[in-house]
Amino acid sequence: MTEVVDTSTVLQVSDLSITFASKRGRVSALEGIDLDVQAGEFITIAGPSGCGKSTLLKAVAGLTAPSGGSVHLRGDPVTGPRQDIGFVFQRAALLEWRNVRGNILLQAEMRGMNMRKAQERTDELIEMTGLSGFERALPHELSGGMQQRVSLCRALLHEPRVLLMDEPFGALDALTRERMNVEFNRIWSQTGTSVLLVTHSVAEAVYLASRVVVMSPRPGRIIEEHVVDLPARRDYAETLESSEFHRVSSRVRELLGSPSDAD
Amino acid sequence: MTVTDQKSGGSPSGSNGRSSVAGGFLRWWLQSWHPIVFLAVVIVLWWLVTAQGWVQPYIIPAPSDTWAAFAENAEYLLQHTWVTTYETLIGFAIAGVAGLLVAVIMVYSKGLEKTFYPVILFAQVIPKIAIAPLFIVWLGFGAAPKILVAVLMAFFPVVISGLAGLRSVDPEILQLVSTMGASRLKVLLKVRLPAALPELLSGLKVAATLAVTGAVVGEFVGANEGLGYVILQANGILDTAMLFAALIIMSVMGVVLFAIIQIAEKFLIPWHASRRDVAAATVRF
Ligand SMILES: Nc1ncnc2c1ncn2[C@@H]1O[C@H](COP(=O)(O)OP(=O)(O)OP(=O)(O)O)[C@@H](O)[C@H]1O
Numbered sequence: 446m447t448e449v450v451d452t453s454t455v456l457q458v459s460d461l462s463i464t465f466a467s468k469r470g471r472v473s474a475l476e477g478i479d480l481d482v483q484a485g486e487f488i489t490i491a492g493p494s495g496c497g498k499s500t501l502l503k504a505v506a507g508l509t510a511p512s513g514g515s516v517h518l519r520g521d522p523v524t525g526p527r528q529d530i531g532f533v534f535q536r537a538a539l540l541e542w543r544n545v546r547g548n549i550l551l552q553a554e555m556r557g558m559n560m561r562k563a564q565e566r567t568d569e570l571i572e573m574t575g576l577s578g579f580e581r582a583l584p585h586e587l588s589g590g591m592q593q594r595v596s597l598c599r600a601l602l603h604e605p606r607v608l609l610m611d612e613p614f615g616a617l618d619a620l621t622r623e624r625m626n627v628e629f630n631r632i633w634s635q636t637g638t639s640v641l642l643v644t645h646s647v648a649e650a651v652y653l654a655s656r657v658v659v660m661s662p663r664p665g666r667i668i669e670e671h672v673v674d675l676p677a678r679r680d681y682a683e684t685l686e687s688s689e690f691h692r693v694s695s696r697v698r699e700l701l702g703s704p705s706d707a708d
Numbered sequence: 709m710t711v712t713d714q715k716s717g718g719s720p721s722g723s724n725g726r727s728s729v730a731g732g733f734l735r736w737w738l739q740s741w742h743p744i745v746f747l748a749v750v751i752v753l754w755w756l757v758t759a760q761g762w763v764q765p766y767i768i769p770a771p772s773d774t775w776a777a778f779a780e781n782a783e784y785l786l787q788h789t790w791v792t793t794y795e796t797l798i799g800f801a802i803a804g805v806a807g808l809l810v811a812v813i814m815v816y817s818k819g820l821e822k823t824f825y826p827v828i829l830f831a832q833v834i835p836k837i838a839i840a841p842l843f844i845v846w847l848g849f850g851a852a853p854k855i856l857v858a859v860l861m862a863f864f865p866v867v868i869s870g871l872a873g874l875r876s877v878d879p880e881i882l883q884l885v886s887t888m889g890a891s892r893l894k895v896l897l898k899v900r901l902p903a904a905l906p907e908l909l910s911g912l913k914v915a916a917t918l919a920v921t922g923a924v925v926g927e928f929v930g931a932n933e934g935l936g937y938v939i940l941q942a943n944g945i946l947d948t949a950m951l952f953a954a955l956i957i958m959s960v961m962g963v964v965l966f967a968i969i970q971i972a973e974k975f976l977i978p979w980h981a982s983r984r985d986v987a988a989a990t991v992r993f
């Protein structure tokens with residue numbers, strides 16, 4: 446078929462706007478969003494609270510219908526919930542009655558994946574995210590950061606080509622967060638997954654991204670995009686000292702109007 | 709990782725040397741002395757009121773007379789208790805299954821919800837004692853009309869609690885599973901039903917006690933066996949001791965059914981906030 450959509454373009458958001466109607470009136474969450482993502486790109490999205498970052502991710506996943514404009518994911522228009530993605534919600538959204546393993550394996554059970562393989566992969570992911578020893582703990586026995594890591598494992602289990610992550614490391618302490626950033630950079634650079642990740646940390650946004658997208662306060666628009674010109678696989682300390690990191694992060698910080706890094 | 713087995717309940721009072729039988733009894737007593745002591749006080753007051761002759765025996769029989777009624781008519785009472793138990797259990801089971809089924813249907817279909825809701829509400833508000841004679845006309849004098857009254861009594865709380873439970877799922881979890889491409893049946897079995905359990909079990913507790921009432925109401929209207937029949941007979945000859953004995957058995961039946969569900973909760977929803985040990989250790993707000 447001769448499609449207009451280029452195959453290396455994984456995501457194409459054109460003139461997307463989303464308005465919520467509630468009893469208290471209409472809230473315009475997103476306005477005129479244009480965003481193209483190439484296969485294997487790591488996009489981080491930064492913006493003030495309430496500017497529509499979560500809404501944007503949900504629109505890409507087909508969980509929230511656009512009021513205007515369109516979203517194309519891997520060549521197809523997004524019209525309903527997409528299954529070729531992994532989604533990490535801002536709140537961990539775990540099933541209270543399932544333990545850590547059970548929550549991760551939900552992905553495999555629902556998709557009817559090969560359970561043997563899924564269990565092996567679950568073990569790997571648990572090990573990787575530092576959850577070893579808590580396989581059988583229930584969500585209410587976990588800290589907020591641990592819950593987020595479970596939700597991350599669940600999103601990675603089926604090795605999706607596109608990952609949508611809403612502040613996946615938001616509830617982690619600074620050190621664990623750095624570790625997860627490094628680990629996640631490794632995974633991404635090895636798998637070529639396309640990622641859209643929302644974060645409030647400028648350092649995280651710049652360290653992880655191949656491109657940083659900065660949004661304005663509500664109604665959310667994209668005000669600037671910055672390509673981070675560094676190799677995909679990044680050493681943490683080295684990256685944070687590089688001039689490219691400084692160039693991008695000071696610009697992003699400026700746009701967000703904060704005098705110093707908030708994390 | 710140094711974390712070993714930190715699962716399985718985590719009650720702070722482990723086994724610490726004391727003989728486990730005595731320790732077990734002590735723990736049981738510490739947990740359940742409140743109602744036991746209260747019951748003892750009630751019986752003492754009951755005895756006092758009757759022994760002092762403040763009320764006539766045909767109004768309130770003495771505890772000893774009531775006990776005698778139990779002892780002397782043990783076989784008779786047992787036989788009728790069995791009839792009522794049977795009607796109650798079958799009624800409760802039917803109401804439980806049918807109620808949950810209707811709740812599931814109502815959750816998945818807005819149209820059927822609108823259709824069923826008024827009918828269910830109508831069936832609920834009709835006084836069962838008024839409709840029971842009709843059931844006798846329809847179904848005869850056997851167990852069927854009693855079971856039907858028990859079902860009607862127990863059905864409503866099951867539907868209402870089932871509906872509330874099935875709807876209590878976090879919308880983001882439903883969004884999550886919609887990205888997993890699971891069938892509705894899978895979502896129902898693995899997400900909605902487990903999430904509904906806490907509410908549903910609360911409803912079943914109410915339903916269990918109502919099923920007992922339903923069976924006895926059915927027996928009042930026309931029966932030659934069951935505790936309702938025993939009560940009517942005893943009332944006819946002003947045998948208050950026997951009447952009390954039957955009443956006590958009925959109450960115990962309701963309480964036992966209730967307790968069975970309470971115990972089932974422990975195994976079915978150990979994860980729920982209402983069953984966590986910390987809840988007891990936390991300050992009450
Ligand atoms: N389901 C909804 N119904 C009504 N309004 C909504 C809904 N979801 C989001 N909004 C509104 O849309 C706007 C954007 O919300 P969104 O959650 O996308 O913000 P955000 O950028 O993710 O914020 P944060 O950084 O705090 O997570 C907010 O003003 C919010 O009130």
Ligand SMILES: [Mg+2]
Binds near residue numbers: 498499500535
């Ligand atoms: Mg958000």
